[in-house]
Amino acid sequence: MNVYLTTGRKNYKYAYVAIRSLFEQNRDSEIYLYIVSEDLEESDLKYEMELAETYGNHIVILRFDEREAEKYITFGEKDHWQVGAMSSYWMFHELLPSEVDRIIVIESDTVVVGDLSEIYNMDFEDAYVICPGEEHKPENHRKFMRRIGGECLTFVLSLYNVNQIRSDFTLEDFLRTDGDIRKKYGNSMMELTFGLLFAGRIKYVPGAVSCIDENERYMEELGYDYIAECERTAKIIHFSSYSDYSKPWNPVFLVPGYAVWWKYAVDSPYYRDYIQNQWQIYGKTRKKQEQIARNVTYRNILIFTLLFMTAGLTIMGLIWGNGITDAIIIILTAGVSAGMAILARKLSIIAANLCQLREKR
Numbered sequence: 001m002n003v004y005l006t007t008g009r010k011n012y013k014y015a016y017v018a019i020r021s022l023f024e025q026n027r028d029s030e031i032y033l034y035i036v037s038e039d040l041e042e043s044d045l046k047y048e049m050e051l052a053e054t055y056g057n058h059i060v061i062l063r064f065d066e067r068e069a070e071k072y073i074t075f076g077e078k079d080h081w082q083v084g085a086m087s088s089y090w091m092f093h094e095l096l097p098s099e100v101d102r103i104i105v106i107e108s109d110t111v112v113v114g115d116l117s118e119i120y121n122m123d124f125e126d127a128y129v130i131c132p133g134e135e136h137k138p139e140n141h142r143k144f145m146r147r148i149g150g151e152c153l154t155f156v157l158s159l160y161n162v163n164q165i166r167s168d169f170t171l172e173d174f175l176r177t178d179g180d181i182r183k184k185y186g187n188s189m190m191e192l193t194f195g196l197l198f199a200g201r202i203k204y205v206p207g208a209v210s211c212i213d214e215n216e217r218y219m220e221e222l223g224y225d226y227i228a229e230c231e232r233t234a235k236i237i238h239f240s241s242y243s244d245y246s247k248p249w250n251p252v253f254l255v256p257g258y259a260v261w262w263k264y265a266v267d268s269p270y271y272r273d274y275i276q277n278q279w280q281i282y283g284k285t286r287k288k289q290e291q292i293a294r295n296v297t298y299r300n301i302l303i304f305t306l307l308f309m310t311a312g313l314t315i316m317g318l319i320w321g322n323g324i325t326d327a328i329i330i331i332l333t334a335g336v337s338a339g340m341a342i343l344a345r346k347l348s349i350i351a352a353n354l355c356q357l358r359e360k361r
Contacts, residue, residue: 001029001120002103006036006064006087009044013270014249015108019048020264022112023055025235029117031057034103036087036095038066047269062095072175073188088155088190089174092165104159106236109247111261114235116157119205124161127203128168129194131158132210138217148184150196156238157211158194173197213238214255215246228256237261249274 003022007015023031033052035045040061042049052059064087073086087095088105096103104120106112122130134142134152145152177197178188185192195202212218212230214237219227231237237257239247246252248261265274 001026001031001117002100003031003033003116004036004088004091004103004105005033005107007040007108008037009039011108012037012040012044013268013273014247016048016051016268016270017248017261017264018106018108018110018112019059020051020268022106022116023051023057024264025112026115026117027055028115029120031055032100033057033059034062034096034100035059036062036064036091038064060097064090064095072178086178086188086190089178089193090171092160092162092169093171096162101161101163102159103162105155105157107156107238109239109241110156110236111239111248111257111264112236113231113260116235119157119159119210119235122159122203122205124164125203126201128161128165128198128201129153129158130203130205132156132207133204136207136211136213136218136222138221144185145192145195148180148196150192150199151202153191153195153198153202154207154211155191155194156213157236169197207234209233209235211236211238212257213240214257215240215242216253216255217242219253219255224256231257231260250278 005015005018019033022033031052042061045059045061049059069086069090072089091103102120102124104116119130124130132154134154137152137154142152174193174197178193181192181196182188208230212227212234214227218240237260239255239257239261241247248258248265251258265271268274
C-alpha cells in the first residue's frame with residue numbers, strides 16, 4: 001500500500017500519531033509511506049523508522065523544494081497553509097517513483113481508525129481519483145465548486161490513479177489550473193485545483209465510512225451524535241482547523257476525536273514535547289488576547305477623545321463662532337465621522353467572516 005504524507009521539522013513530531021495509527025490499523029498490508037519534506041532527513045525520523053521496521057513497513061523521504069514551489073503558489077496573508085501542502089501538484093510527475101501506480105493520502109493532523117485496504121484496492125473504472133463524498137463539505141464550498149464548473153474533492157484519504165493522471169496531464173496543467181483557482185478564489189488550494197481539473201471523473205466513497213473532519217464548524221453543522229457515530233464507521237479522523245489552530249495538541253475547541261488521538265500520543269516518544277509545546281502555543285495565544293485587549297482600550301480612548309473634542313468644539317462654536325450654526329455643523333460632522341467609522345468596522349467584520357469561511361487545516 002502506497003501512502004502519501006507531507007510534513008517537516010516544524011511539525012513532524014505530531015505526525016507520529018498518524019504514522020503509528022496507520023501501521024497499527026493496517027497490519028495485513030505492507031506499507032510504503034512516502035513522506036514529502038523540504039528539510040527532513042532519515043536521522044530526524046529515528047523513531048518513525050524503528051516503528052516502520054517493527055511493523056514490516058517502509059518509509060521513503062521525498063525531497064520537495066518549497067522555494068521553487070513558491071514561484072507558483074500564492075497564499076493570503078491570513079492563510080495558515082504551508083507551501084509543502086501543495087507538493088501534491090508535483091506528486092505525479094516529479095516526486096513519486098515511476099513504479100507507483102496508485103497512492104492514498106493522509107495528513108499529519110489525522111488518526112487512522114480503520115483498515116484502508118478496502119478503499120485502496122477499489123476499482124478506479126474511469127476515475128482519476130476516489131475520495132470521501134461531498135456531503136461533509138460546507139455548503140458554501142459545494143456552491144463554489146459548482147459555480148466554477150468543478151466537483152468537490154476531499155484531500156485526506158483521496159486515492160489517485162497515478163498512471164492515468166501521468167498519461168493525461170502534465171505538471172503545467174496542474175499549475176495552470178491552480179492559476180485559475182487563484183483568480184477565482186484568491187489563493188492556492190489543492191482541493192479546489194484537483195476538483196476543477198478532475199471534474200467528471202471523481203469517484204466518491206460516503207464520508208461516514210471513509211473520513212470524518214472534526215473542528216468547531218463541523219461540530220456545529222453535523223452535531224455530536226453524527227460525528228461520534230462516524231468515528232465508529234470511518235477509516236480516518238481529520239482534525240482540520242481554522243485560524244485558531246485548534247488541534248488535539250492545542251485543544252482550543254474540544255471535539256470527541258481528540259481522545260482517540262491522545263490514546264496514541266501517550267505512547268509516543270514525543271509525548272513530553274506535545275505537552276511542553278502546547279504551553280508555548282498557549283503563551284502565543286495569550287499574547288494575542290492581550291494585544292486585542294490593548295486595542296480595545298485604545299479604541300475606548302479614541303471614542304472618548306472624539307466625544308470630548310466634539311463637546312469642546314461645540315461650546316467654542318456657541319461662544320466665539322456663529323452660534324447655533326457652527327454647533328450644528330460640528331455635531332453633524334462628528335456624527336457623520338462616527339457613522340463612517342461604524343460602517344468601516346462592519347465591513348471589516350464581514351470581510352473577516354468571509355475569510356474565515358475559506359480558512360481550513
